[in-house]
Amino acid sequence: MDKKQFRKTFLDKLNVLNISKKDCSSLYKKLFESKEFNFASTIAVTLNSKIEINTLPIIHKCWKMGKKVVIPKTFPNRKMFFYIYNENTKLVKSKFGILEPINSQMVLKDEIDLMIVPGLCFDKLNHYRLGFGGGYYDRFLSDYNGYTISLATKHQLLETPEWVVDDFDKQINKIIY
Numbered sequence: 001m002d003k004k005q006f007r008k009t010f011l012d013k014l015n016v017l018n019i020s021k022k023d024c025s026s027l028y029k030k031l032f033e034s035k036e037f038n039f040a041s042t043i044a045v046t047l048n049s050k051i052e053i054n055t056l057p058i059i060h061k062c063w064k065m066g067k068k069v070v071i072p073k074t075f076p077n078r079k080m081f082f083y084i085y086n087e088n089t090k091l092v093k094s095k096f097g098i099l100e101p102i103n104s105q106m107v108l109k110d111e112i113d114l115m116i117v118p119g120l121c122f123d124k125l126n127h128y129r130l131g132f133g134g135g136y137y138d139r140f141l142s143d144y145n146g147y148t149i150s151l152a153t154k155h156q157l158l159e160t161p162e163w164v165v166d167d168f169d170k171q172i173n174k175i176i177y
Contacts, residue, residue: 127174
């Protein structure tokens with residue numbers, strides 16, 4: 001199935017499930033116990049939408065541990081950069097409906113130790129992700145040298161990709177499910 005068609009079908013499914021309200025404590029526990037999370041000083045994460053796993057427990061744990069949290073901000077030409085996120089960061093809703101920082105300091109790509117990468121669904125075998133269709137993460141990850149982890153509920157995990165994987169699609173280092 002082509003990505004566009006598969007993405008629409010999967011988006012409809014996730015809208016019904018409202019994943020952000022699900023209990024994901026076992027996923028958080030696995031993430032918080034991982035060496036990648038514990039050794040990371042700067043962690044990139046998104047502020048989730050209702051069809052994504054709630055990221056606030058991750059952010060609060062990072063702050064509690066003294067880690068630097070960075071969140072994405074999108075720009076024209078499918079560019080994305082990450083900015084420091086703390087209690088003083090002012091946010092505005094982007095054209096995608098995601099909260100983005102407006103008064104924060106940008107962090108360079110090579111300063112990010114760990115990225116918690118969002119996605120609609122994930123291929124368990126090869127660690128490919130199907131994103132939301134903008135290509136922002138694949139472009140950002142094309143020359144990112146840090147570690148990537150994605151969290152997935154059982155509803156988001158597939159044995160093999162059911163969509164066409166393109167050359168520019170980037171694999172995730174670890175999928176926690």
